[in-house]
Amino acid sequence: MMSLSQTTGHAVRALTCLAGHASPPVSVKDLAECSGVPRPYLAKIVKKLNNTGIIESKRGAGGGVWLARPAKLISLLDISVALEGDAFLGNCLFGLDSCGNEYECPAHKFWIKNREQIKRELERVKLSDVLETQKNHPAALHSNG
Amino acid sequence: MMSLSQTTGHAVRALTCLAGHASPPVSVKDLAECSGVPRPYLAKIVKKLNNTGIIESKRGAGGGVWLARPAKLISLLDISVALEGDAFLGNCLFGLDSCGNEYECPAHKFWIKNREQIKRELERVKLSDVLETQKNHPAALHSNG
DNA sequence: TTAATAGAAGACATTAATATCTACAATCTA
DNA sequence: TAGATTGTAGATATTAATGTCTTCTATTAA
Numbered sequence: 001m002m003s004l005s006q007t008t009g010h011a012v013r014a015l016t017c018l019a020g021h022a023s024p025p026v027s028v029k030d031l032a033e034c035s036g037v038p039r040p041y042l043a044k045i046v047k048k049l050n051n052t053g054i055i056e057s058k059r060g061a062g063g064g065v066w067l068a069r070p071a072k073l074i075s076l077l078d079i080s081v082a083l084e085g086d087a088f089l090g091n092c093l094f095g096l097d098s099c100g101n102e103y104e105c106p107a108h109k110f111w112i113k114n115r116e117q118i119k120r121e122l123e124r125v126k127l128s129d130v131l132e133t134q135k136n137h138p139a140a141l142h143s144n145g
Numbered sequence: 146m147m148s149l150s151q152t153t154g155h156a157v158r159a160l161t162c163l164a165g166h167a168s169p170p171v172s173v174k175d176l177a178e179c180s181g182v183p184r185p186y187l188a189k190i191v192k193k194l195n196n197t198g199i200i201e202s203k204r205g206a207g208g209g210v211w212l213a214r215p216a217k218l219i220s221l222l223d224i225s226v227a228l229e230g231d232a233f234l235g236n237c238l239f240g241l242d243s244c245g246n247e248y249e250c251p252a253h254k255f256w257i258k259n260r261e262q263i264k265r266e267l268e269r270v271k272l273s274d275v276l277e278t279q280k281n282h283p284a285a286l287h288s289n290g
Numbered sequence: 291t292t293a294a295t296a297g298a299a300g301a302c303a304t305t306a307a308t309a310t311c312t313a314c315a316a317t318c319t320a
Numbered sequence: 321t322a323g324a325t326t327g328t329a330g331a332t333a334t335t336a337a338t339g340t341c342t343t344c345t346a347t348t349a350a
Binding site: 001002003004005006008009012013076084087088089090092093094095096104105106107110114117118121122125129130132133 | 146147148149150151153154157221229232233234235237238239240241248249250251252255259262263266267270274275278
Binding site: 005006007010038039040041044058059060061062063 | 307308309310311315316317319
């Protein structure tokens with residue numbers, strides 16, 4: 001099924017919890033409970049978000065993680081790129097390697113344009129927007145298959 | 146990476162070979178050579194295309210497969226649906242199960258619209274178009290990773 | 291009717307994404 | 321400094337997509 005990876009979905013949910021938390025730092029354990037993401041897996045996700053400067057962390061008692069900048073300045077694009085890399089929207093809709101250089105598949109021009117649309121939308125939507133949406137629907141972001 | 150499945154890409158390549166063939170039926174073996182898709186795997190793909198009425202087949206010596214209707218009447222959408230099912234474009238960009246009913250994620254409206262755009266494009270592009278493109282670039286559709 | 295051809299079917303193998311487990315290192319509080 | 325807390329790191333496990341192998345059945349041609 002064509003969508004962003006499940007891992008990215010996890011990250012969005014966890015970051016939303018983090019953004020909504022009154023008093024950071026928050027432990028990964030608490031984030032896992034809040035977001036429904038498996039704890040050990042979330043630890044890895046958190047690591048990536050840390051490496052890419054979206055969150056910061058502190059070890060030890062009273063430690064935890066927090067947003068490196070306000071939720072209004074973190075876009076869904078930032079999160080997607082952090083987890084899946086820069087080319088998270090494939091070069092060709094059909095995954096053809098040869099597509100785009102000397103050759104273009106019949107859907108190429110469309111996909112290039114469409115891909116940019118998707119990117120712009122992901123750039124437009126900020127973590128703060130997700131948080132707002134969630135506040136109106138408290139149980140919203142939890143279940144995921 | 147977000148794109149249609151590799152399997153769908155395989156199917157498009159193989160069907161393009163089939164559409165370009167002078168005298169059907171064509172054996173799966175020949176299709177595999179022409180398209181670069183692993184033979185045994187192509188056999189499975191061919192089976193699905195058969196089940197969904199995109200191709201027909203005949204066993205035995207002199208048998209093989211052929212398009213069930215002209216290439217102009219087979220869209221990339223038909224092929225995608227045949228292989229990945231009707232919901233091959235996910236319900237939510239982030240794969241959230243809860244998204245779309247009582248709850249909508251912040252990118253939901255955008256994705257619904259965008260998804261339709263993608264579908265329309267896949268509907269617009271026919272197998273005959275792919276064949277034309279390939280004729281101008283003979284080596285185009287072969288390699289794939 | 292026999293031998294060759296070719297698709298059908300299902301068991302098995304590989305790979306990448308996802309998820310878990312265990313041990314470790316840093317930091318705080320007392 | 322002792323002990324509890326919490327992130328870090330890497331090995332291991334599971335799952336779904338992808339790919340392979342073997343055997344069977346249908347069809348044709350001689």
